[in-house]
Amino acid sequence: xxxxxxxxxxxxxxxxxxNGGITVSIDAFNIIYQFLSSIRxxxxxxxxxxxxxxxxxxxxxxxxxxxxxxxxxxPVYSFDGKPYRLKDETLKERKAIKEKNIAxxxxxxxxxxxxKIKTLSSRINYITADIVSESKxxxxxxxxxxxxxxxxxxxxxxxxxxxxxxxxxxxxxxxxLLLGARRVLRNFTMYGRRRISGxxxxxxxTPEIIDLKENLDNLGITQDQLxxxxxxxxxxxxxxxxxxxxxxxxxxxxxxxxxxxxxxQKNKTIDNLDEIKEFFLxxxxxxxxxxxxxxxxxxxxxxxLCAEHSFSxxxxxxxxxxxxxxxxxxxxxxxxxxx
DNA sequence: CTGCTGGA
DNA sequence: TCCAGCAGG
Numbered sequence: 048x049x050x051x052x053x054x055x056x057x058x059x060x061x062x063x064x065x066n067g068g069i070t071v072s073i074d075a076f077n078i079i080y081q082f083l084s085s086i087r088x089x090x091x092x093x094x095x096x097x098x099x100x101x102x103x104x105x106x107x108x109x110x111x112x113x114x115x116x117x118x119x120x121x122p123v124y125s126f127d128g129k130p131y132r133l134k135d136e137t138l139k140e141r142k143a144i145k146e147k148n149i150a151x152x153x154x155x156x157x158x159x160x161x162x163k164i165k166t167l168s169s170r171i172n173y174i175t176a177d178i179v180s181e182s183k184x185x186x187x188x189x190x191x192x193x194x195x196x197x198x199x200x201x202x203x204x205x206x207x208x209x210x211x212x213x214x215x216x217x218x219x220x221x222x223x224l225l226l227g228a229r230r231v232l233r234n235f236t237m238y239g240r241r242r243i244s245g246x247x248x249x250x251x252x253t254p255e256i257i258d259l260k261e262n263l264d265n266l267g268i269t270q271d272q273l274x275x276x277x278x279x280x281x282x283x284x285x286x287x288x289x290x291x292x293x294x295x296x297x298x299x300x301x302x303x304x305x306x307x308x309x310x311x312q313k314n315k316t317i318d319n320l321d322e323i324k325e326f327f328l329x330x331x332x333x334x335x336x337x338x339x340x341x342x343x344x345x346x347x348x349x350x351x352l353c354a355e356h357s358f359s360x361x362x363x364x365x366x367x368x369x370x371x372x373x374x375x376x377x378x379x380x381x382x383x384x385x386x
Numbered sequence: 387c388t389g390c391t392g393g394a
Numbered sequence: 395t396c397c398a399g400c401a402g403g
Contacts, residue, residue, distance in 0.1 A: 086387050094403040102403050110388050357403050362389070
């Protein structure tokens with residue numbers, strides 16, 4: 048997914064603890080999609096409340112956000128607006144369906160459920176307008192700000208790190224670096240072992256931090272050249288040049304100076320090259336005002352998650368207790384002011 | 387994905 | 395006490 052320039056990047060192992068106090072941006076659609084495909088019950092379906100409404104996104108957002116807040120990390124969620132004009136909607140949709148089917152297929156294979164494997168292709172999940180509005184509503188109740196990106200949420204999230212509105216972007220995608228994010232945190236809330244899909248094997252996952260300036264200095268290239276490497280390798284907007292991976296891309300860009308010269312030497316073309324470059328250099332984004340955080344509004348959250356959506360009151364209360372430790376100085380008037 | 391629990 | 399495996403909604 049995204050731009051695979053992993054092979055040329057310097058990464059540092061980090062931990063949630065040593066990042067206490069920072070502010071981070073998160074591409075909301077990206078993680079909601081992950082939650083919908085990975086938070087599932089034994090039947091392989093997303094979690095649902097007693098009325099049959101999907102709740103995997105609420106579960107994921109609540110627990111993920113809580114983990115960050117408990118560690119004194121302040122998240123801002125960036126929601127997709129209009130897709131960038133270069134994004135091929137049909138391809139994007141097919142890609143999403145494919146990814147979901149792969150995730151479900153892995154699950155079915157683990158369960159050795161032959162019948163389920165057959166029905167996979169007919170089951171498709173979309174991020175609906177309800178899922179989006181429910182997610183925003185929960186964030187409001189948790190006192191966590193979100194921004195509506197004019198276009199791609201990832202571009203907006205990266206821009207906030209670029210201009211210092213947040214410290215880092217939490218993302219698995221290296222696209223953020225092409226988009227100018229100063230720092231990217233990967234595997235940030237994962238700890239210990241993670242199952243490799245399909246196989247029964249586990250690998251150790253550790254959070255890592257990637258610093259843009261450090262990497263540009265280390266590689267001896269400019270931001271424009273990094274973008275050139277990314278486009279040669281392939282982005283969401285172009286398939287990339289066959290035979291060019293991150294390392295080859297780097298040496299070609301360093302040898303010839305820019306992507307145009309590389310393409311000329313290789314006698315290749317990339318459709319919409321200028322527009323793709325423009326997207327990474329100057330994507331549609333907006334300056335955000337002051338990001339306001341507030342203590343979670345316990346009664347509203349209990350009402351929403353437990354009464355309306357069948358979550359366990361014990362569980363939600365104990366998580367809220369943990370979050371509230373970071374807001375011990377807050378008083379009732381600040382709560383009233385916020386809502 | 388993350389919390390919780392029961393067996394070692 | 396620890397962590398693998400299961401439950402959550």
